[in-house]
Amino acid sequence: MQTRPLGRTGIEVSRLCLGTMTFGEQNSETEAHEQLDRAVAFGINFIDTAEMYPVPPKAETQGLTETYIGSWLKARGARDDVIIATKAAGPGLEHIRGGPKMSRDHLHQAIDTSLERLQTDYVDLYQLHWPDRNTNFFGKLGYTHAEQKTPLRWKRRSPHLKSWSMQEKFAL
Numbered sequence: 001m002q003t004r005p006l007g008r009t010g011i012e013v014s015r016l017c018l019g020t021m022t023f024g025e026q027n028s029e030t031e032a033h034e035q036l037d038r039a040v041a042f043g044i045n046f047i048d049t050a051e052m053y054p055v056p057p058k059a060e061t062q063g064l065t066e067t068y069i070g071s072w073l074k075a076r077g078a079r080d081d082v083i084i085a086t087k088a089a090g091p092g093l094e095h096i097r098g099g100p101k102m103s104r105d106h107l108h109q110a111i112d113t114s115l116e117r118l119q120t121d122y123v124d125l126y127q128l129h130w131p132d133r134n135t136n137f138f139g140k141l142g143y144t145h146a147e148q149k150t151p152l153r154w155k156r157r158s159p160h161l162k163s164w165s166m167q168e169k170f171a172l
Contacts, residue, residue: 001014001016001042001043001044002014002015003015003017003044003045006124006125009124009125010126011083011125012045013045013046013083014043014044014045014046016046017044017046017047017048017050017085018035018044018046018047019040019048020032020035020037020047020048020049020053020065020068020069021049021050021055021065022051022054022065023035023053023054023064023065023068023069024053024054024061024063024064024065024067024068025054025055025056025058025061025064026054027068029068029071030079032065032068032069032134033038033068033071033072033075035103036069036076036150037072037076037091038073039146040078040081040082045081045082045083045086046082046083046085047069047082047083048085048094049065049066049069049084049085049087049118050065050066050085050087050088050089050129051063051066051086051087051096051110051113051114051117051129051130052084052087052089052093052096053065053066054088057089057093057095058095059095062093062096063113063117066086066114066117066118068119069084069117069118070116070117070118071119071121072126073118073120074119075121079120083124083125084118084120084123084124084125085123085124085125085126085127086114086118086123086126086127087126087127087128088100088102088106088107088110088111088114088126088127088128088129088131089110089129090102090128090129090130091130097109097110102128107134111123111126134145146158
């Protein structure tokens with residue numbers, strides 16, 4: 001499997017990434033583990049997940065995808081063999097933290113619960129699933145422009161990002 005650099009992080013990722021948004025809804029834990037095993041056997045080291053998965057998003061299944069990946073990581077002892085990308089949910093999912101916000105507290109809660117489900121102490125790539133902004137999304141129309149709010153500022157480094165360069169770049 002060919003790899004490519006993940007930006008300027010020094011991390012090499014496989015050209016193919018295993019998307020896992022069906023783990024917990026359309027796939028059982030056993031099937032998820034089999035798919036992870038097969039992907040790694042073929043040289044895929046890049047695994048994409050999110051706190052809101054599986055899809056369609058529902059309160060009763062939310063987080064199962066990360067939970068299945070976490071049980072696989074623990075069972076296989078494979079954490080150092082894969083690159084894990086996960087995402088904090090954006091607005092619109094009231095069953096997650098009463099409606100996710102892109103605030104310091106919500107992002108810390110999001111990463112902490114993702115780390116617990118993934119049974120690891122770090123993720124390699126952490127992203128916002130979609131931004132917290134007033135715009136048309138998921139069939140909601142009627143955007144009206146509002147004045148820009150103060151941007152999020154982090155005052156200390158996040159202990160959850162392994163790469164120092166990522167913390168520096170994003171001033172976490």
